[in-house]
Amino acid sequence: MYDETLLENTSHEIDNENEYTKITEYRLDGVIVHRGVHVTLKRGNSIEAQIGAMNG
Amino acid sequence: MANTQAMATSFKVELLNGHHALGTSVIRAATTADSFKAALYVATATINAATTAYTATGEVSGTGYTAGGVDLTGAVDWIAPGSTGTTGFSTPTANLVYTTVTLATAFDCVLIYNSTQGNKAVSAHTFGSQTVTAATFTITMPTNDATTGLVRLA
Numbered sequence: 001m002y003d004e005t006l007l008e009n010t011s012h013e014i015d016n017e018n019e020y021t022k023i024t025e026y027r028l029d030g031v032i033v034h035r036g037v038h039v040t041l042k043r044g045n046s047i048e049a050q051i052g053a054m055n056g
Numbered sequence: 057m058a059n060t061q062a063m064a065t066s067f068k069v070e071l072l073n074g075h076h077a078l079g080t081s082v083i084r085a086a087t088t089a090d091s092f093k094a095a096l097y098v099a100t101a102t103i104n105a106a107t108t109a110y111t112a113t114g115e116v117s118g119t120g121y122t123a124g125g126v127d128l129t130g131a132v133d134w135i136a137p138g139s140t141g142t143t144g145f146s147t148p149t150a151n152l153v154y155t156t157v158t159l160a161t162a163f164d165c166v167l168i169y170n171s172t173q174g175n176k177a178v179s180a181h182t183f184g185s186q187t188v189t190a191a192t193f194t195i196t197m198p199t200n201d202a203t204t205g206l207v208r209l210a
Contacts, residue, residue, distance in 0.1 A: 035187060038193075039183045
């Protein structure tokens, strides 16, 4: 599709307590023609279970 | 020995396996696992704890993206629910992969929902706002354990 020799490839990463994300971009004459993203979630959602007390 | 007030850990796992019906609006007749899907939402959408089911409002759109998102894949959609300590947990078996899409409007949320049971919402997960151009967007699941599993009942 594109002459790869004309493409500028850059990649960068985001790393925080919620995720690690890697982003890969290819530009042709400064215009993004490909931007791929891979998010790795570090944790999900938690429900804290609670029970009540019986009155008696 | 002494007695301890607690919610049974097995109950938490059994909830994830659909074993208990505390109410009267029981809808489960099948003995097989449900099927689930994952839809993406733009950063300006309102997907949160109050979301009860899949909605097209605020969902991303673009080349290669099918409304409703992708199916959870694998031999089974979720790793068999388990427990460690007093926490029950489970995580989707496979990564969520949106192949060759162009999503030009920033998005930051995935909603996992039960497509077998009326598209009922399971959980929403946010991440850094992104766009995708003629490429694949992948969400890799966290480690399936009592600390990081995607759905945990602590």
